[in-house]
Amino acid sequence: xxxxxxxxxxxxxxxxxxxxxxxxxxxxxxxxxxxxxxxxxxxxxxxxxxxxxxxxxxxxxxxxxxxxxxxxxxxxxxxxxxxxxxxxxxxxxxxxxxxxxxxxxxxxxxxxxxxxxxxxxxxxxxxxxxxxxxxxxxxxxxxxxxxxxxxxxxxxxxxxxxxxxxxxxxxxxxxxxxxxxxxxxxxxxxxxxxxxxxxxxxxxxxxxxxxxxxxxxxxxxxxxxxxxxxxxxxxxxxxxxxxxxxxxxxxxxxxxxxxxxxxxxxxxxxxxxxxxxxxxxxxxxxxxxxxxxxxxxxxxxxxxxxxxxxxxxxxxxxxxxxxxxxxxxxxxxxxxxxxxxxxxxxxxxxxxxxxxxxxxxxxxxxxxxxxxxxxxxxxxxxxxxxxxxxxxxxxxxxxxxxxxxxxxxxxxxxxxxxxxxxxxxxxxxxxxxxxxxxxxxxxxxxxxxxxxxxxxxxxxxxxxxxxxxxxxxxxxxxxxxxxxxxxxxxxxxxxxxxxxxxxxxxxxxxxxxxxxxxxxxxxxxxxxxxxxxxxxxxxxxxxxxxxxxxxxxxxxxxxxxxxxxxxxxxxxxxxxxxxxxxxxxxxxxxxxxxxxxxxxxxxxxxxxxxxxxxxxxxxxxxxxxxxxxxxxxxxxxxxxxxxxxxxxxxxxxxxxxxxxxxxxxxxxx
Numbered sequence: 235x236x237x238x239x240x241x242x243x244x245x246x247x248x249x250x251x252x253x254x255x256x257x258x259x260x261x262x263x264x265x266x267x268x269x270x271x272x273x274x275x276x277x278x279x280x281x282x283x284x285x286x287x288x289x290x291x292x293x294x295x296x297x298x299x300x301x302x303x304x305x306x307x308x309x310x311x312x313x314x315x316x317x318x319x320x321x322x323x324x325x326x327x328x329x330x331x332x333x334x335x336x337x338x339x340x341x342x343x344x345x346x347x348x349x350x351x352x353x354x355x356x357x358x359x360x361x362x363x364x365x366x367x368x369x370x371x372x373x374x375x376x377x378x379x380x381x382x383x384x385x386x387x388x389x390x391x392x393x394x395x396x397x398x399x400x401x402x403x404x405x406x407x408x409x410x411x412x413x414x415x416x417x418x419x420x421x422x423x424x425x426x427x428x429x430x431x432x433x434x435x436x437x438x439x440x441x442x443x444x445x446x447x448x449x450x451x452x453x454x455x456x457x458x459x460x461x462x463x464x465x466x467x468x469x470x471x472x473x474x475x476x477x478x479x480x481x482x483x484x485x486x487x488x489x490x491x492x493x494x495x496x497x498x499x500x501x502x503x504x505x506x507x508x509x510x511x512x513x514x515x516x517x518x519x520x521x522x523x524x525x526x527x528x529x530x531x532x533x534x535x536x537x538x539x540x541x542x543x544x545x546x547x548x549x550x551x552x553x554x555x556x557x558x559x560x561x562x563x564x565x566x567x568x569x570x571x572x573x574x575x576x577x578x579x580x581x582x583x584x585x586x587x588x589x590x591x592x593x594x595x596x597x598x599x600x601x602x603x604x605x606x607x608x609x610x611x612x613x614x615x616x617x618x619x620x621x622x623x624x625x626x627x628x629x630x631x632x633x634x635x636x637x638x639x640x641x642x643x644x645x646x647x648x649x650x651x652x653x654x655x656x657x658x659x660x661x662x663x664x665x666x667x668x669x670x671x672x673x674x675x676x677x678x679x680x681x682x683x684x685x686x687x688x689x690x691x692x693x694x695x696x697x698x699x700x701x702x703x704x705x706x707x708x709x710x711x712x713x714x715x716x717x718x719x720x721x722x723x724x725x726x727x728x729x730x731x732x733x734x735x736x737x738x739x740x741x742x743x744x745x746x747x748x749x750x751x752x753x754x755x756x757x758x759x760x761x762x763x764x765x766x767x768x769x770x771x772x773x774x775x776x777x778x779x780x781x782x783x784x785x786x787x788x789x790x791x792x793x794x795x796x797x798x799x800x801x802x803x804x805x806x807x808x809x810x811x812x813x814x815x816x817x818x819x820x821x822x823x824x825x826x827x828x829x830x831x832x833x834x835x836x837x838x839x840x841x842x843x844x845x846x847x848x849x850x851x852x853x854x855x856x857x858x859x860x861x862x863x864x865x866x867x868x869x870x871x872x873x874x875x876x877x878x879x880x881x882x883x884x885x886x887x888x889x890x891x892x893x894x895x896x897x898x899x900x901x902x903x
Contacts, residue, residue: 265289266313266344268353269320274857275303275357279329284340284353286321288313292345295323301338303327303357315346330357335825335858358858359825364398364423367391368430371406388427388438389413397460398423405434409441411474412450419460421485422824422860426462432796437467440474445500451475451510459484465796468508469494476510476533483514489893490521490794497528499554499564507533507570511541516806518542520893521790528554529566534580535573535600542807543569543582544896547789551590566591572600576624579808581606581898583838583880586789588612596623598650604808604898606630606880607779607838609788611757614638616665619674621649627900629658629878630779630838632759639667640684643674643701651675651704657682658878659771659840661759661779663751664690672698677707680875681771681840683749683778688718695735699726709741711771713749713778745770745777760785773873775842782842786882800824802832802886803894805861810900813870817863818897820883826855831887834864838880841901846871847879868901877901 269285286293294311297304308324330336335358342351368384369391376390377383385391389410391401397419419425429436440452452474455461461483468477468491477493480486493508507530511517515538524531524547531548534541553564568587571580576599583606587593592615594605601624609632610616616633619626621644633640640662644652651673659681662668668684668691671677684694694714701707714732716722721729725738732746750765752758760780761767767777775781805819820832831854836843843849850864866879883895 265318266291266293266342267351268340268342270353272354272356275327275355277330277358279305279327281324281326282355284323284325286312286323286342287319288321289318290315294343294345296341296343298339298341301336303330303336303338303355304340325355327355327357330359332359334860335359356858359860364396364400366400366402367395368402368404369408370404371408372404392427395425397425400426400428402428402430403434403436404430405436407437407439409439411440411442411452413453415455415458415461418458419462421460424460424462424485424487424823426464427466428462428464428796429466435467436465437469438477439469439471440477442471442473444473446473449473449475451477451479453478455480455483455486457482459486462487462489463491464489466491467494468492469496471496472498477508479510479512480514480517481512483511484516486514486517487893488517488519488522490790490796492523492525493527493531494523494525496526497552497554499528499552507531509533511538512536514538514541516540518544518807518893519546520544520895521794522546523549523790523792524551524568525549526552527566528552530570531568532570534569534571535575537574537578539575539578539580540806540808541580542894542896543580544584545788545790546585548585548587548590548593550588553591567595568593570595570597571603572597572620572623574599575603576601578602579806580604581807581896583607583896583898584786584788586610587616591615592618594618595620596626597621599623601625603627604629604878604900606878606898607632607786607788609633609757611635615642616662617641619652619655620644620646622651623655624653625655626652627656627658627878628660629656629840630660632661632663632757632779633665634661634663634754634757634759636662636665638665639670640665641668642670643672643677645670645672649673654678656876659777659779659781662694663754663759666690667692667696668694670696671701672696673704674701675704677701677709678875679707679709679712681711681775681777681781683713683767684715685713685749686716686719686722688716691716691719691722693722693724693729695723695725697723697725697735697739702726707739709736709739709744711743711777712741713745713747713767713770715746715748717748743770749778758785772840772875775840782840783836783838786837797890797892799890800826800830800886800888801890801892802830802883803892804883804897805894807894807896808898808900810902811866811868812902813868816866816868816899818866818881818899819861819863820853821861822855822859822889823892825860826857828857828888830855830889832883833885834881835884836879837882839878839898841868841877841879841899845869846873846877847901849881866899873903876903
């Protein structure tokens with residue numbers, strides 16, 4: 235009946251208009267539109283009013299199928315052919331329980347012409363709003379976690395935390411162990427542990443006072459993911475397991491903490507790493523400070539992939555006994571990675587080490603790892619690439635004034651060899667030993683500078699007879715020089731000159747003279763004007779660590795405040811690209827509430843911006859958006875070798891730079 239009535243009204247209008255002059259027709263021409271083209275809705279369910287303005291028009295509404303924003307509309311049709319007006323329509327809408335924004339169109343159809351006008355409803359993503367809980371060691375008994383009645387212990391509070399919750403810890407000393415979590419966070423709603431304010435100094439220590447064979451860790455994450463630790467002091471205890479142990483976890487963050495005055499020399503095997511990451515992915519350890527520690531700073535192993543370790547400072551590490559070396563042994567590392575880490579794309583970058591043993595020790599198939607722009611000084615050893623390690627990249631690292639070896643390949647009898655290592659643009663200055671190659675296959679060694687000094691340096695290169703039989707090795711465009719030493723290279727157990735070594739290895743475009751660094755004793759390894767290393771590298775580029783990009787900060791920022799705003803980070807630390815357009819994802823920790831612009835910058839690697847790559851420098855998040863990509867265009871060039879490019883997030887408008895601020899692109903040529 236309604237359709238018949240509508241048809242009758244349309245027919246009357248048509249007959250009426252047919253009997254009018256042109257001027258009279260214009261005066262009754264139909265008009266129809268929404269007063270708004272787009273309305274933004276919150277994630278929660280509710281209602282909104284939309285307006286339709288009509289002029290001598292009969293209309294109907296139709297909603298887009300396949301989307302569940304609109305629950306119902308107060309009217310679906312209206313208007314008439316003989317009048318004008320505005321109709322207010324109430325739209326009831328459902329909640330958006332998804333973590334992504336969504337949209338649904340409403341079509342305004344003209345009954346006479348059949349034409350449609352569109353209005354779009356955009357609904358924001360649901361932001362999981364967790365609860366805040368409080369802990370205060372000074373209270374007499376456990377409360378309910380409220381500000382008025384805080385928990386007394388972190389351990390009690392951790393058990394009740396759920397995705398999106400934040401645990402705010404008041405200043406004080408917390409002697410606790412075996413802190414576990416019943417729940418995990420999510421990528422969009424992490425469980426966060428941090429001091430209650432910037433002024434609250436929270437000290438966490440292990441209560442152990444004597445050796446036990448299997449000590450408890452302080453925080454023990456077993457299959458827990460997306461848990462955030464920020465702003466704590468782990469300090470002043472002599473026994474215990476790891477400060478933070480992660481096993482089977484994804485996306486956990488250890489950011490802006492201090493680990494200091496911990497351990498003793500007599501404890502062996504158990505608990506030697508301050509942070510232990512095992513069978514875990516996409517975790518980040520960034521901007522932490524390690525000082526006066528017995529044993530290891532970090533251990534990463536057992537199929538742990540896409541982890542980021544960056545901008546940490548390791549200062550004054552002391553050896554402790556190890557079970558595999560005997561009760562009187564003494565050993566320490568800043569970072570140990572191994573135990574079947576193949577095809578993992580872990581990134582270790584922009585860390586600093588001083589007064590330590592080995593900075594980075596890779597062992598037992600600690601493979602496919604990028605070590606980029608790390609710096610070590612006044613230490614015993616820098617980089618060790620030991621048993622069964624494959625395809626590791628050591629690029630643009632700097633070591634100076636070392637008492638031992640800067641880089642060492644697989645070395646010991648009874649262990650496996652190392653394979654297909656790429657050593658590009660490193661600087662080793664005044665070290666006892668520069669490169670040491672013994673049980674290694676197919677080394678690629680390019681654009682490095684190794685400079686020693688008589689009385690300080692044993693050899694700039696040690697090349698064992700075993701290595702000679704495990705080629706082909708590729709040595710090209712390196713600077714080998716030791717002041718006051720005619721024979722500075724040990725080749726097949728004999729000391730020989732640089733010229734003799736390069737003839738044996740087939741290296742033609744080498745340099746053997748002072749590199750002329752700007753201020754090497756104070757860590758400035760840029761090249762002075764007139765340096766023989768300028769333009770002496772691949773395709774006429776400079777040798778050393780800064781062939782494409784200048785020096786930039788390494789180590790932690792002790793003035794970093796607690797993160798409180800929306801922040802941005804890369805989704806993964808490493809990606810792989812070929813010639814063409816390559817996309818890289820950046821995420822916000824929550825959907826943008828206002829427009830946010832993220833700016834990135836190329837900061838390291840030998841893929842030169844402009845010549846080898848073009849990089850989109852900014853991307854803008856509209857309100858409601860959380861994840862976007864930007865483009866890196868890899869150009870076809872004459873560069874004959876694979877390259878590396880490191881990109882950093884340098885600024886975030888209306889927000890902050892998060893811990894995942896670094897990304898490396900492996901470029902296959």
